[in-house]
Amino acid sequence: RLCLGSWIEHGERTGGFYACNRYESAKKEGVYDEAEARRERAKHSLERYMHYYERWASNQTSRQKAIADLQKAEKEQLAKLTEIYGIPETQLKFIIEAWSQIIECRRVLQWTYAYGYYLEDKVKSGFFEYLQGEAESGLERLHQCAEKDLLAFLPFSKHDTTEDHPSPAEFGEFRVKLAGLTSITRNYFENLVRALEDGLEDVQCAGEAATSSKATNSKKAGAKGKVAKKQPSRSSSDHSDDTWPCERCTFLNPSSADACTACDKQRY
Template sequence: MIAESVLAAAVAVAPSWACSGCEAVANDTRCQATLGQHANIMRYCNRYPAGDGESEFAEEETQREQARASLERYLHYYERWTEHGASMRKARQDLDALEGSGLDELADAIGVPPTELGFLLDAHAQIVEARRVLRWTYAYVYYLQPERDRAKRELCEYLQGEAERSLEVLHLCAERNFVSATRHAAVRFAEFRQKLCNLTLVTRSHFSKLVEGFESGMAEVVS
């Protein structure tokens, strides 16, 4: 009883100060904590605000996850932008070499007129153009809003994937198969020429659809 009387008297005469933990006044009856439950120096309730702390931690963790996801998304598109740029420059160098003395040298090496090697120029020119277009499609898709433009992005990625697969097959054939084809009989070379011409046409068709889709703003997508 004596202790309770002393505590009551202390509360009555204690100066008022704001409790940072519960945003009440320490000697006000609205504060659910007693005077003994307040830290006089820090002026915080000794009760751990579990809910608020967990909420702040969860929010910070969410922000970190969002930042990490944003960085990974950026790197995904940036890496493909740079890779296609490097491949485009290499294809441009190969085309320039063929347009120089390379085509005549190849014609002499395999014993055919240079006019019969025009399909090589067409293939390499298509590769250069396709790399250029594909590079910019990654920049375009990057700036689409993930949620708002979901349908448009999915159509873009479908057309992009079809075009990219055809391009890789064409590029591989133009770079590797030509060497082996020129080391065999004329029949083998004729087969290679037909194959490369067909791949060039297929790739051109895919990229025509891709360009049309981007120029129309993916009009096929119903908003």
């Protein structure tokens, strides 16, 4: 490790250019503790920024590629599919819809990394990363289907014949699959955008509900304890027609109660 001082002040007498004994002695005295901490924080900050930026840029690149693939589908692929399977281009719009959805989802996914970079709430951050991961996984399935699975139905060369391609029934199955993935991905991303616009409030609501539930259960437990102390249990032979004893804890409950007031055991 080096002391980051001037090279002019270093040499063999200081331990060499790559093993500074000035640093070692100052380190023992705690001189560089805070400086190193600052450098580590700066390093971590840079690494975190690069993590999010690289994924932002990757989705930007994928989006640009998807735009080019959409244009190719409109200009070339639909006409070839019509020639091979005799299906009008108007009935092949599901391919265009898939690519349009991919482009839009890439844009959304791209900017979720900017959102995640500035998200400081650790609880929300964990939930956000889960939603983001699920969105990315679903989008990759759709993208692969539109990009790679479609190639099986297109001619590899000008000399290909209709006999070289999958059957119309198989193309029909592909159509159902691609249209289904498009719909599922669209719905998921719409829900994702809505959740981000609402500030991931579901996380806060869930936390408040859990806290409220714990408090309520605690109050109930305290109330049951007080009731049990005030009304000691009696044997079944001591109770009147207006009460019934619990089989579990023998607590005497009013006849109107369907469950034991002390332990919650059902009467019947």
